[in-house]
Amino acid sequence: MPITRRQVLKQLLFVSAGSVMIPSCLLLPLKKGIKLKHISVSDDQEMIFASFADTLIPKTDTAGALEVHADLFVWKMLDDCTAKEEQEIFLKGMNAFSAAFQLQNKQFFHNASSFEKLLFLEQLETSKESQKPLVLFYRNAKQQLIQAYTGSEFFMTNIQVYEQIPSRFHGCVPISNNPIKKS
């Protein structure tokens, strides 16, 4: 079927692109400034969030958040599809995040070592203070990045394959016969 061929081709293209993939630290934005319509984001904020995304979902043997531009997609959704109050909460949370990191590590998040960054996110991941603005920001940002990542072409063609044309419906199949449903 033509679509299947197309999907296969796309996967091949991805694989060949992957073979020349550069280390993810070089994928961090070079202070070019992303173009947004409604909110303004400083170079530092952009760098910090990219670094956050890279720490949360790093490049391993598969693409990470930065390769699929998950951070840029989160900015876009924040800019185009998010209410003003929510935008402000996000940006304030981001600043609180940055300030808290600097206080603890005496440097910007994106300049820190992977170990320091991971350690800091671990603290937030396991924090019990669920109403603290910093923790709220972490959880929201993480959720947004996950959505951006799992909705990306890479994820939907390689990890959990989206089938546009199933051409079938079976109302009742045993789980063992369903390859993607093994847990």
Place this chain on the structure above:
Amino acid sequence: MSDNTNNSKNKKSFDAIVIGSGMSGGWAAKEFTEKGWNTLVLERGRNVEHLKDYPTTNKMPWEFEHRGQMPLEITQANPIISRCYAFKEDAAHFFVKDQDHPYQQNQPFDWIRGYQVGGKSIMWARQTQRWSDFDFDGPARDGFAVDWPIRYKDLAAWYSHVEKFVGISGNKDGLSILPDGDFLPALELTCVDHYFKEVIQKNYQNRHLIYGRCAHLTEPTALHLAQGRGQCQKRNLCQRGCPFGGYFNSNSATLPWAAKTGKMTLRPFSIVHSIIYDNQKQKATGVRVIDSQTKEMVEYYAKVIFVNAGALNTNLILLNSTSSRFPAGLGNDNGLLGKFMAFHNYRARINAIHEGHLDSTTDGRSHTSAYLPRFRNVEQQETDFLRGYAAGFSSYRSVVKNSNGLGQTLKMNLAKQELGPWRVGSHMMGETIPKSSNQVSLHPSLKDQWGMPQLNINIGYDENDEKMVKDYLEQMTEMFEKAGFTNIKTSDSKQAPGLDIHEMGGVRMGKDPKTSLLNEFNQLHACKNVYITDGACMTSTSTQNPSLTYMALTARAVDHAVRNRGI
């Protein structure tokens, strides 16, 4: 102009004029042209050609700028259309934006419109059930509206005629409340649908869960292949327009069929201003059209005029068609034009968890769900409200997303897809009672950008609707409990009328010209060469999704018009 256009652009006289190219207008076009009548089809919006004008149809989810979500700027500027479930990045271009086509709401009413060739048939939800005499008998038995001038026997053959061409997937269920039709094979129900069906069967005599009949080509016949349509591929992206023609819309089926006869002239960008009435001939002679691009007024003439503009716009056109003979609108001798509107009550929902059947799931995608036909007040009145409701029922295996952890751990968790329990849900489709106070009228001064009067819409719920919402939730909760479903949650969205997109009435059929506008063949009592066969003609609403009935009424009315040679 479109490829479907024949003859010269300057042609002004036709055998028939059809106003509107949606669900019922497409059928009028097909039937007239097949019978050899030169037919002008007027569409207020742009042309949408099958395949060519479905810009999003093959897009992958990640190819949409916002992955389907509408930008806030658009939803804030267009609050009404943004409440429609299908107004998403993949189909938004088929819906009317609030700002472009304003109307006045005396009570909240979400008027959902699709102004293009094909109308809302492009984005419809494709559910198709026949009416039975339990529905046609309703008003007479229960003493509301007026008696329908037709019964099931008058429409049965026309239902078949339409079903064979459209292609309806369904089972012969043998239910008197929901007559069987000419069906293509049904898809499977899910394991949990089957389970719930058995629970209902065991506990209730007159409740039956069935496969929801729908306009999909599960196994196309020669007639469907001749239309250039093919088998439904279970994509469930129908609202974008289907590259396979797997579901029915005007664009893939009736309009190209009509174009092939060489008898159809399709004129997009044509807003009908009014119907021209000739006092001496005592009939309608044509229509006045505003070209939406040049704003020029043009007249076209024909023996017969079919108004299929969509229920509310059909009312608007008739109200705007004034003359010395009909100062209050065409055919409106009794002052009832625009009154006794009704709709379907979709307010209530219920959902729950089913903890059984954990060893099974579904595979692929279904384009429909299970359906529970009306069981309230069927044989006799048994509740403190009139009529009843049908219900959709769906079940699916949930997927648990694990987003715990960081880095490599998180990536591994995201890659896994663990199954959660089955989730079940249902929504109501309640009959509403047409009332004189539920009405539309022309605003005395406000106009749209083409100088057409804006519509005043005054349609609301009543006590009967409130009782029905309550009963639906009680009865469904009881059925869910009998099935052992857990974590049952009910909700009443309180959504405004209109969002059901099943607005009906205003030009109702009836036996008596004193109390109705249309006769048993959908002709205006007072102007017999004008036929109304869209939602505006409906005397009552029953609970069925209405499109199939509009199509059958249309085919029957064209047959009548042609037999009578336009009177």
